[in-house]
Amino acid sequence: MEKKNYTVSIYTENNLGLLSRIAAIFLKRHINIESITASPSEVTEVMRFTIIVEVTEDQIKKIIGQLEKQIEVIRAFYHTDEETIYQETALYKIKSDEFLDDHNIQDFIKETNARIVTVTKSFFVIEKTGKRSEVDQLYETLKPYGLMQFVRSGTIAVTKNEMPISGILEKFNTTNSI
Amino acid sequence: MEEVKTASFGKVTTKETTTVSGAEAVIKCLLEEGVDTIYGYPGGAIMPVYDELFKYQDKVHHVLTRHEQGATHAAQGYARVSGKVGVAVATSGPGATNLVTGIADAQIDSTPMVCITGQVGSHLLGSDAFQETDIVGISTPITKWNYQITKAEEIPEVMAKAFYIARSGRPGPVLIDITKDAQFASLEFSYKKCSGIRSYKPVPDLKMDEVENAAEVINNAKKPLIVFGQGVILGGAESLLKEVVEKAGIPAAWTILGLSALPTDHPLNVGMVGMHGNYAPNILTNECDVLIAIGMRFDDRVTGNLDHYAKQAKVIHFEIDPAEVNKNVKADYPVLGDVKETLQALLNLLKPNNHTEWHNRFKELYKKEYEKVISHNLDLSAPEIHMAEVIKEINNFSNGDAVIVSDVGQHQMKACRYGKFNKTRSNVTSGGLGTMGFALPAAIGAKMGAPERDVVAVIGDGGYQMTIQELGTIFQTKVPVKIVILNNGFLGMVRQWQQLFFDKRYASTEMVNPDFVTIAKGYHIKTNRVTERSELKDAVKEMMESDEAYFLEVKVEQEENVFPMIPTGAAVSDILLE
Numbered sequence: 001m002e003k004k005n006y007t008v009s010i011y012t013e014n015n016l017g018l019l020s021r022i023a024a025i026f027l028k029r030h031i032n033i034e035s036i037t038a039s040p041s042e043v044t045e046v047m048r049f050t051i052i053v054e055v056t057e058d059q060i061k062k063i064i065g066q067l068e069k070q071i072e073v074i075r076a077f078y079h080t081d082e083e084t085i086y087q088e089t090a091l092y093k094i095k096s097d098e099f100l101d102d103h104n105i106q107d108f109i110k111e112t113n114a115r116i117v118t119v120t121k122s123f124f125v126i127e128k129t130g131k132r133s134e135v136d137q138l139y140e141t142l143k144p145y146g147l148m149q150f151v152r153s154g155t156i157a158v159t160k161n162e163m164p165i166s167g168i169l170e171k172f173n174t175t176n177s178i
Numbered sequence: 179m180e181e182v183k184t185a186s187f188g189k190v191t192t193k194e195t196t197t198v199s200g201a202e203a204v205i206k207c208l209l210e211e212g213v214d215t216i217y218g219y220p221g222g223a224i225m226p227v228y229d230e231l232f233k234y235q236d237k238v239h240h241v242l243t244r245h246e247q248g249a250t251h252a253a254q255g256y257a258r259v260s261g262k263v264g265v266a267v268a269t270s271g272p273g274a275t276n277l278v279t280g281i282a283d284a285q286i287d288s289t290p291m292v293c294i295t296g297q298v299g300s301h302l303l304g305s306d307a308f309q310e311t312d313i314v315g316i317s318t319p320i321t322k323w324n325y326q327i328t329k330a331e332e333i334p335e336v337m338a339k340a341f342y343i344a345r346s347g348r349p350g351p352v353l354i355d356i357t358k359d360a361q362f363a364s365l366e367f368s369y370k371k372c373s374g375i376r377s378y379k380p381v382p383d384l385k386m387d388e389v390e391n392a393a394e395v396i397n398n399a400k401k402p403l404i405v406f407g408q409g410v411i412l413g414g415a416e417s418l419l420k421e422v423v424e425k426a427g428i429p430a431a432w433t434i435l436g437l438s439a440l441p442t443d444h445p446l447n448v449g450m451v452g453m454h455g456n457y458a459p460n461i462l463t464n465e466c467d468v469l470i471a472i473g474m475r476f477d478d479r480v481t482g483n484l485d486h487y488a489k490q491a492k493v494i495h496f497e498i499d500p501a502e503v504n505k506n507v508k509a510d511y512p513v514l515g516d517v518k519e520t521l522q523a524l525l526n527l528l529k530p531n532n533h534t535e536w537h538n539r540f541k542e543l544y545k546k547e548y549e550k551v552i553s554h555n556l557d558l559s560a561p562e563i564h565m566a567e568v569i570k571e572i573n574n575f576s577n578g579d580a581v582i583v584s585d586v587g588q589h590q591m592k593a594c595r596y597g598k599f600n601k602t603r604s605n606v607t608s609g610g611l612g613t614m615g616f617a618l619p620a621a622i623g624a625k626m627g628a629p630e631r632d633v634v635a636v637i638g639d640g641g642y643q644m645t646i647q648e649l650g651t652i653f654q655t656k657v658p659v660k661i662v663i664l665n666n667g668f669l670g671m672v673r674q675w676q677q678l679f680f681d682k683r684y685a686s687t688e689m690v691n692p693d694f695v696t697i698a699k700g701y702h703i704k705t706n707r708v709t710e711r712s713e714l715k716d717a718v719k720e721m722m723e724s725d726e727a728y729f730l731e732v733k734v735e736q737e738e739n740v741f742p743m744i745p746t747g748a749a750v751s752d753i754l755l756e
Contacts, residue, residue: 013377017314017324024319065501071323071343074377172376 001056005034007079007086007157008063010049011041011165013072022049022073025066031055035088035154043165046074052155075168079159086157090135091117092126092142093149099124108141123148195366200330200356201226203367204294205234207337210369213265215239215256215626217249221269222309224296226361241626241655244647246273248619250280251645254289255623258606259581259631261414263290263344264623270297271309274355275316279613281351282320286610287435288412290349292340293317300328300357314355322350330363334370342372347380348499349412382500382514389520392494392511393527395468401536402428403459403466403491405451405480408435408609409473409498413517416440416602419472422525427532429540431459433474435609438599442578448540452480453744454591457551457753458543460744463488464751465539472496473517476506477610486749496520550755551741555596562735563711565592565664571714572634572662573598575722580632581606581624585617585641588670591740593636603628615644621659622651632660632722639665639691646697652727653701660721661703663694663731666738674739698729705729 012018019038026033034052041048053060060078067076096119099105109116114128128138135152198206204227208216216238220228231240243249246268253264264284268277274295284291298307314326323343325336333356340352396402410419416439423430423440429448430440440447449456451463463469469491474480481487484506495502495509496517503512513520555566569592572580578598583606584590590607599605606624608616621635642663652659673687695705704726708717714732721728742753 017318017326020315021318028319062501062505065503065505069499069501071375071378169376172374175374 001058003054003056005052005054005081006060007081007084007155008049008051008053008060008067008076009079009157009159009163010051010067010076011043011074011163012047012049013074014045014047015072018070018072019049021070022051022067025063026053029059029063031059031063037154037156039156041165043169046165046169050154050156074165075163077159077163079157083161084157084159086131086155087129088132088135088153088155089127089129090139090150090152092128092138092147094124094126094142095146095148096120096122096124098145102145105142105145108138112138114138195368197364198367199226199230199361200333200363200365201230201361203330203333203365204337204356204361205230205238206367207334207369208238208265209234210371211263211337211341213238213263215241216265216267217241217243217252217256217623218267219243219246219249219269219273221273221296223270223298223358224267224273224294224361226358227267227294227296227356240267241622241651243619243622244650245645246276247279247615248645248648248651250277250284250291250293251613251616251619252623252626252651253291254280254284255583255606255620256627257289257291257623258620258627259603259624260627261603262627263292263341265292265294267294268296269309270295270313271311273309274311274313277353278316278320279611281317281353283608283611283613283616284351285320285322287608288349288408289351290344291351292344293351293353295353295355296361297326297355297357299359301359303357313353317353320351321353324353324355326355326357327360328357330360330365333360333365334367338370338372339375342375343378381498381516384515384519384523386523388511388513389523390527392470392513393524395492395494395511396426396428396470396524397527397529397531399468400533401466402426402468402470402533403462404428404430404470404472405433405459405463405474406430406436406439406472407433407474408439409496409517410436410439411602413473413498415473415517415521418518418521418525420444422521422528425525425530426528427530427534427537428470429459429533429537431456433477433480433609434594434607435605436474437594437597438602438604442597442599446537449544450594451750452477453482454595454740454742456544456595457547457742457755458540460742460750460753461543462539464490464749466491468492468494470494470496471507471509472521473498475502478506481506482744482748482750482752486751547742547755555592558711560735563708563714563732564738565589565734566596567711567714568662568664568718568732568734569593569596569636571718572636572722575719576632576634580604580634581628583607583617583621583624583633583635585637586612586614587638587641588666588674588738588740589636589638589664614641617641618645618661619648619651621661622648622655622657625657625659634660634662636662636664638670639663639667639689639694640669642694649698649701649703652703656727658725658727660724661698661727661729662721663729664734665691665694665731666734666736667691668736670738671740673737677737677739694731695729703727703729705731707731707733709733
């Protein structure tokens, strides 16, 4: 079976230690996590992990099963790139003199819809949000000018179809209320 | 006792609370959960709890094992025979890390267990304090759930959750780590049993269409085979299994942990599947047209090479844990849910049947196994005693009513292959993890969990020495367990593999053993040693009739092998008889 990029969305309770429990599931199967982010979700007090892995569909199905088995995981979903709208953010720190000497850089920024976040005497910080390939492309473009620092976020994604977490929680509340 | 009035939704409710220490709250939680026996070992960070155990000693029987690993295995043995949650207690640091093997064992064998560990004071967390270890981090991959309590007021709710999680759905171990300051601090104690957690669905809903599809496939099957596992026992569905087997006339085989869910002398019980299982069910796994898996997880020791496992068969999988479906073997017809509900629903839809010809195939192949293997294992003219003879002798005196606790290795396979079981929850062994040293402490727990039953621990000379210190626990508690050491002077299973696959290079498998009888005598346990076949019967009789703990060493043939055998990487149908 062919390996693909999958976006795993995990809705969880906000509990200390859950991150290592989730990470251990991937580690045990020797699967490398390409990126991981944790954030609040659309439901109050429910956390959402977004994890990108490159695996086969058979593998990802088993991973989802193991994730959902965890007590504090409400639901886990997996999606292909085609089924999601996804973005990454990157920050590029560049020396000011380089930037001022070469007007090309300003053109790159405009062309790629990047944004200048901070300007000081000694450095500039540029921010770019987009797909991985766009972020990478800007990296290659800026590299010759001497990148002082570079950092890229994990992928965040929303899915085209629904992930009915509120419904699941409501159902629990109605069946378990006294 | 004080009364606290709380207003909620305009109504005044009265809730009784008592001010207690965190440590006392722990004991009160145990009592609320109906716990009367726990296993453990004291130490610095758990001392407040032990101080309360002293005060509550008439209500909670604390068994002092000689090592924390022994506490976990004893708790497991207790849980396995009684169906109740086993409880083990230890201090922080080494006390906690010594629990790890037992926790991993309980996780892979789905044994309900709650482990309580003391932890250094919360102000010291992360400072590498004396006996500080990150037991929550360490136990994360081997627990169903774990949690660190740093505030006394968390204790009732967390403990309630711990017991609920350990016993519900597919059971498993839970570890609760409690900082010493949380044990000392006081709280208003009130207890409410946990009845649900919103992110946790222990039992999938029964889907009638899944059961109907399965019933139709079974009703149309010509050569159906049932393979049942421990799920039947954990789900309390033993009598339903029997009814299903009898109504549809389907031969039923078991995994090592499924053993005793169906009496071993039931006419449709066709024996054990897997690496050292019986010949017929292994061969016929690759001939059946419908394979009905019930509460089992297709472990690699059961399936052999998956590429050649039951490929011709439609697979029906009755399972409570959705993650087990399609994990190893693709299920054509999964039936998710509580096996008690799904088997009941199935039973109503099954047509009475009688697969006589198909069943005869099992009988024919059994004859072959009998000639090639079993008759030799029970050959009373052989120069030395065989392990199987000893098991048969135990059967003769137990009539199949004893609990047999086995360790790991050759003797374990023999105990499971030759043990006679009439009652459920009678076979206690470390199946998934294969933990040598499991049996002696597990037998202590088993006897306490089923005091009215005979408990016989069958152990090899290797595994015995891994937890031999628990003889001290037996001596101190006077728990009347029967211990049989099958001494072949080797780590027999590894030696067998060395013989078969490593050209007889017996690397570190020969044991130079102490005088086991003298050691047991040192603990004032009744002892006997058998070296000749002629002494065996009387020795087993004396042991089985003893009201006290009893130690019996039997010198068995040194280089006996366990057959049949599916070599690693081979198909189940390529099982070897010699």
